[in-house]
Amino acid sequence: xxxxxxxxxxxxxxxxxxxxxxxxxxxxxxxxxxxxxxxxxxxxxxxxxxxxxxxxxxxxxxxxxxxxxxxxxxxxxxxxxxxxxxxxxxxxxxxxxxxxxxxxxxxxxxxxxxxxxxxxxxxxxxxxxxxxxxxxxxxxxxxxxxxxxxxxxxxxxxxxxxxxxxxxxxxxxxxxxxxxxxxxxxxxxxxxxxxxxxxxxxxxxxxxxxxxxxxxxxxxxxxxxxxxxxxxxxxxxxxxxxxxxxxxxxxxxxxxxxxxxxxxxxxxxxxxxxxxxxxxxxxxxxxxxxxxxxxxxxxxxxxxxxxxxxxxxxxxxxxxxxxxxxxxxxxxxxxxxxxxxxxxxxxxxxxxxxxxxxxxxxxxxxxxxxxxxxxxxxxxxxxxxxxxxxxxxxxxxxxxxxxxxxxxxxxxxxxxxxxxxxxxxxxxxxxxxxxxxxxxxxxxxx
Amino acid sequence: xxxxxxxxxxxxxxxxxxxxxxxxxxxxxxxxxxxxxxxxxxxxxxxxxxxxxxxxxxxxxxxxxxxxxxxxxxxxxxxxxxxxxxxxxxxxxxxxxxxxxxxxxxxxxxxxxxxxxxxxxxxxxxxxxxxxxxxxxxxxxxxxxxxxxxxxxxxxxxxxxxxxxxxxxxxxxxxxxxxxxxxxxxxxxxxxxxxxxxxxxxxxxxxxxxxxxxxxxxxxxxxxxxxxxxxxxxxxxxxxxxxxxxxxxxxxxxxxxxxxxxxxxxxxxxxxxxxxxxxxxxxxxxxxxxxxxxxxxxxxxxxxxxxxxxxxxxxxxxxxxxxxxxxxxxxx
Numbered sequence: 001x002x003x004x005x006x007x008x009x010x011x012x013x014x015x016x017x018x019x020x021x022x023x024x025x026x027x028x029x030x031x032x033x034x035x036x037x038x039x040x041x042x043x044x045x046x047x048x049x050x051x052x053x054x055x056x057x058x059x060x061x062x063x064x065x066x067x068x069x070x071x072x073x074x075x076x077x078x079x080x081x082x083x084x085x086x087x088x089x090x091x092x093x094x095x096x097x098x099x100x101x102x103x104x105x106x107x108x109x110x111x112x113x114x115x116x117x118x119x120x121x122x123x124x125x126x127x128x129x130x131x132x133x134x135x136x137x138x139x140x141x142x143x144x145x146x147x148x149x150x151x152x153x154x155x156x157x158x159x160x161x162x163x164x165x166x167x168x169x170x171x172x173x174x175x176x177x178x179x180x181x182x183x184x185x186x187x188x189x190x191x192x193x194x195x196x197x198x199x200x201x202x203x204x205x206x207x208x209x210x211x212x213x214x215x216x217x218x219x220x221x222x223x224x225x226x227x228x229x230x231x232x233x234x235x236x237x238x239x240x241x242x243x244x245x246x247x248x249x250x251x252x253x254x255x256x257x258x259x260x261x262x263x264x265x266x267x268x269x270x271x272x273x274x275x276x277x278x279x280x281x282x283x284x285x286x287x288x289x290x291x292x293x294x295x296x297x298x299x300x301x302x303x304x305x306x307x308x309x310x311x312x313x314x315x316x317x318x319x320x321x322x323x324x325x326x327x328x329x330x331x332x333x334x335x336x337x338x339x340x341x342x343x344x345x346x347x348x349x350x351x352x353x354x355x356x357x358x359x360x361x362x363x364x365x366x367x368x369x370x371x372x373x374x375x376x377x378x379x380x381x382x383x384x385x386x387x388x389x390x391x392x393x394x395x396x397x398x399x400x401x402x403x404x405x406x407x408x409x410x411x412x413x414x415x416x417x418x419x420x421x422x423x424x425x426x427x428x429x430x431x432x433x434x435x436x437x438x439x440x441x442x443x444x445x446x
Numbered sequence: 447x448x449x450x451x452x453x454x455x456x457x458x459x460x461x462x463x464x465x466x467x468x469x470x471x472x473x474x475x476x477x478x479x480x481x482x483x484x485x486x487x488x489x490x491x492x493x494x495x496x497x498x499x500x501x502x503x504x505x506x507x508x509x510x511x512x513x514x515x516x517x518x519x520x521x522x523x524x525x526x527x528x529x530x531x532x533x534x535x536x537x538x539x540x541x542x543x544x545x546x547x548x549x550x551x552x553x554x555x556x557x558x559x560x561x562x563x564x565x566x567x568x569x570x571x572x573x574x575x576x577x578x579x580x581x582x583x584x585x586x587x588x589x590x591x592x593x594x595x596x597x598x599x600x601x602x603x604x605x606x607x608x609x610x611x612x613x614x615x616x617x618x619x620x621x622x623x624x625x626x627x628x629x630x631x632x633x634x635x636x637x638x639x640x641x642x643x644x645x646x647x648x649x650x651x652x653x654x655x656x657x658x659x660x661x662x663x664x665x666x667x668x669x670x671x672x673x674x675x676x677x678x679x680x681x682x683x684x685x686x687x688x689x690x691x692x693x694x695x696x697x698x699x700x701x702x703x704x705x706x707x708x709x710x711x712x713x714x715x716x717x718x719x720x721x722x723x724x725x726x727x728x729x730x731x732x733x734x735x736x737x738x739x740x741x742x743x744x745x746x747x748x749x750x751x752x753x754x755x756x757x758x759x760x761x762x763x764x765x766x767x768x769x770x771x772x773x774x775x776x777x778x
Contacts, residue, residue: 089738092513114741118514212718213708264619269599273708403511407740410719414533417723421621440530444523444742445511 038126039340042077048341049079053086053094054105060084063362064105067355071348078341091333095120100333102342105157109145109326110409113401116148121331124152127343133351137369139391141325145398149234155350158365159327160291161387161396162220164313168306170204170286179287179310181320183224183250186287186313191257193286202258202266205279207287209254210263211416214273215290218412219399221247223324224289225315229400229408236439238412239432246315248419248427255420276301292387295380296364309383311390322395327368366391403445408438499754505747512743523748534749536724537732543625544695544728545760548632549688553643553681555633560644561669574644581637589701592631593618618706621725628698628726639684646680647673682768689760693753696734699726729753 042048056064061084068080083101088111094100104121106112115121128135135143138156146154164186166179174193180186190206197203209216222229227243230236238244255263270284271277274297279285281302289312298305312323330349332342349355356367357375364380366387367373373388380388390396402408415424415434424430506523510516527534563574580588596603596617604614617627654672663671674681700719707721719735720727733753737746 095513110739111741114511114513118511118741120513212721261616264616265599267599267708268597268616268619268706270708272705404740404742407735410735411533413718414720414724417721421723423723437532440526441740441742444526444745445509445740 038130039338039343041340041344042338044075044077047077047079048338049081050103050338050341050345051081051083051101052103052105052345053083053091053101055085055087055107056105057084060363063359066362067349067359068345070355070358071345075344078345080345092120095333095335098335100335102332102336102338103330103345104333105328105330106154107328108406109329109398109401110406112146112154112329113148113403114405115331116151116153116401117403120334121153122334122336122339124155124331124343124346127347128152131343131347133347137351137371139325139370139396141322141396141398142327142368145326145401146329148401148403154329154331155346156368157328157330157349158356158359158363159325159368159391160293161366161391162215162223162289162291162312162324163386163390164287164310165280165290165294166287166308166310167280167283167285168308170283174286179308180313181310182317183246183313183315187250187254190254190287194258196262200259200262202262204283205258205263205266205285207254208263208267208279208285209251209420210267211251211420212413213267214278214288216288217409218416219326219409220289220324221251222399223314223322223397224312225250226319234400234442236408236435238438239428239435243315244431245427248416248431250315251416251420260421280307281305292366292384293364295383298383299381307383309386311386311393314395319395321390321393322397323390323393325366325391325396325398327365402442404441407441411437411441502747502750502754505744506751508744508747510744510747511741512737513741516744519744523745524752526745527748527752533724533727534729534732537720537727537729540625540725540727541693541695541729544628545689545692547625547629548692548695549685551629551633552636552639552688552691553684556636556639556643556684557681559640560647561673563640563644564647574641578637578641580635583635585635585697586701588635589631589698590705592627592634593702593705596627618702618726619722621723624702624706624722624725628695628702631698631702639687643677643680643684646677650676679768682764686761686764689764690757693757693760694730695728696730699728700731702726 052064052068054061054064061082064084065082068082072078072080086101086104088106088108091100091104091106092111112121127133138146142156142159146152146156164179170193171177171179171189174189176189176192180189186207190209193204193206194202195204208214211218222243225243225247227247228237228241258266266284267279270279271282278297278301280288280290280294281298283305295309298307311321314320330346332339332346336342349359351369353367353369353372353375354377356369356372357377359365360367360372361377361379364384367375367378370392372378373392378388399409411434415430418424419427419430505516507518507520508516509519509522559577563570563577566573583591595601598604598614598616598619601614601617603617607614615623618624650673654676655668658668658672703719703721703726707718719731729749730753733746733749736742736749
């Protein structure tokens with residue numbers, strides 16, 4: 001028989017267990033309960049505050065505010081709480097805790113697979129069907145990166161398009177008058193524009209091919225070589241796709257031309273990607289692949305640099321004209337308090353031509369609808385034109401959404417770093433091993 | 447001053463029961479007060495330690511992604527950890543490297559500097575402050591400075607080496623040298639361990655040294671036979687502290703990798719971890735990558751459980767050694 005003290009201890013332990021189990025159960029189900037149907041927009045006499053989270057800050061947050069103020073001018077009953085510096089980690093934490101914003105704006109498309117498959121962002125299909133939202137006005141590649149396995153939880157709010165930047169003076173010094181159009185030409189031009197000192201060290205690099213450095217990233221360069229990521233079943237196909245072999249072989253040839261140690265010493269001396277000391281800004285790199293937003297950095301940090309822009313070179317001439325695209329996405333998190341009003345704002349920011357053109361002019365991004373591309377109000381300058389052309393081109397591509405965030409990109413990027421340092425003896429076997437690694441990582445979350 | 451707990455003085459002597467039962471009642475009342483005063487601590491430990499620990503163990507057996515409800519998957523995460531994940535081996539080896547090298551060098555460096563400082567008689571306060579100061583520099587700022595100083599293209603270290611005709615290495619950009627470079631950074635900032643050892647050395651009774659001198663023992667013999675045995679518990683603390691420090695190595699490695707790769711000023715997911723060649727990818731960094739960037743919170747929890755067990759085992763073994771040493775000393 002238990003004593004009084006024994007019973008007391010037992011009660012205490014039972015209470016502790018129940019409390020712990022309750023807390024764990026609460027943690028496992030936090031934020032549950034996604035909306036099932038489209039919520040109605042608030043009536044004109046219904047005052048609503050919509051909270052918008054984005055990772056914009058300072059000047060860029062002000063530009064978003066201008067667009068939001070215009071929306072408020074049209075819907076005076078809807079007040080907007082515009083919160084900047086909110087990255088994806090903070091957005092997911094807010095969803096987990098059950099207190100998310102009404103509208104979430106993310107700078108990356110890496111997480112959309114998880115947002116869609118987990119239901120963390122609400123399905124927009126019911127809203128799109130109800131309001132007959134015109135998805136056809138968005139290029140196919142952009143539609144691809146804003147949905148996952150047919151589930152649309154986000155829409156594009158501006159896009160990034162990658163192209164070739166070239167220093168006109170450095171190309172002219174090498175006797176070159178126009179930018180390269182093919183990867184073979186890019187290799188040739190890179191060698192011709194490179195300047196080495198007597199000791200072999202690099203003074204000017206024609207093109208920097210280190211995996212992961214600046215914008216030389218697998219998802220961006222893959223489009224150049226028409227390298228494909230997955231088959232129709234979503235399985236990784238790097239080992240069987242010729243594009244990847246072409247890409248890594250091309251990369252290694254240029255690495256070997258420079259010499260690995262020389263290249264590392266040279267790039268280590270260059271500034272960070274978004275600093276004014278960026279190698280291209282400093283005139284130490286003749287050509288580079290980068291997004292359209294670089295035009296704004298160049299105008300601000302090195303306005304006197306004599307540079308030009310062009311569509312990204314391709315290994316196959318028939319693929320020329322497009323390039324890689326990604327961009328800012330916008331959606332409604334699970335648990336949003338005013339989903340009806342949130343959708344109305346999302347619709348405005350992603351389809352209203354005036355709003356998109358205003359944002360594009362202010363942020364130096366590509367407006368994400370075909371209609372807004374031809375707006376006479378776009379004021380982005382001549383160097384921006386190749387990016388607008390590429391955005392409208394049928395060869396525009398993106399990387400597939402995944403439930404493992406950016407991990408598959410890291411896996412390929414890590415492989416690229418090993419490959420370029422000469423530690424991968426067999427390229428084909430290495431790529432096949434990557435397929436298993438990526439598929440295993442995807443299976444882990446199921 | 448004496449303190450009397452409420453209730454202790456309220457009982458009249460005539461109503462006092464048998465002495466033994468009375469003491470038990472007083473002890474019971476006292477226990478309630480102890481529990482009351484301990485309650486804030488207990489709540490803190492429960493909420494911030496016990497619950498997270500239990501939740502981590504629970505999630506390690508699920509496919510929790512951090513956003514959705516989770517399903518029980520048995521030992522799948524642990525099986526993947528030990529047999530399926532090729533990167534975790536690299537991360538574990540990097541962390542083990544840091545545990546061994548950092549622990550040995552951190553304690554040896556701290557002991558060496560402390561021994562010198564203990565002998566300095568002129569300007570010792572200034573020198574002690576000077577040696578301690580680097581440990582006050584925030585880890586991110588210190589790492590940024592080191593990557594700049596060891597920049598193979600423009601850094602002052604390779605520039606100075608160049609004056610002597612030496613072709614400086616790639617430091618943080620070389621997979622073979624990135625961890626040694628991180629070790630240098632850690633040693634530079636190991637003022638805390640140095641000051642603790644210094645305090646222990648200064649605490650050694652002077653008469654022991656005087657007696658040894660009379661017996662003809664030189665400085666080396668005195669160090670071996672007097673200083674080291676006397677400060678052994680402090681050194682063991684230094685070892686435990688360094689092992690845990692190395693097992694949790696995160697900030698310096700992630701900052702050094704992203705700066706050396708040129709991606710330090712990039713937003714969120716674009717930052718490169720482990721650069722170059724995953725040589726700076728530590729176990730905690732890979733755990734973070736899995737939990738917060740790949741949405742494998744269940745797998746990250748399994749990694750956390752393994753890390754906890756390893757840390758606990760290291761600490762338990764070292765403390766056991768310390769107790770065994772103390773018992774032996776007491777017997778002799």
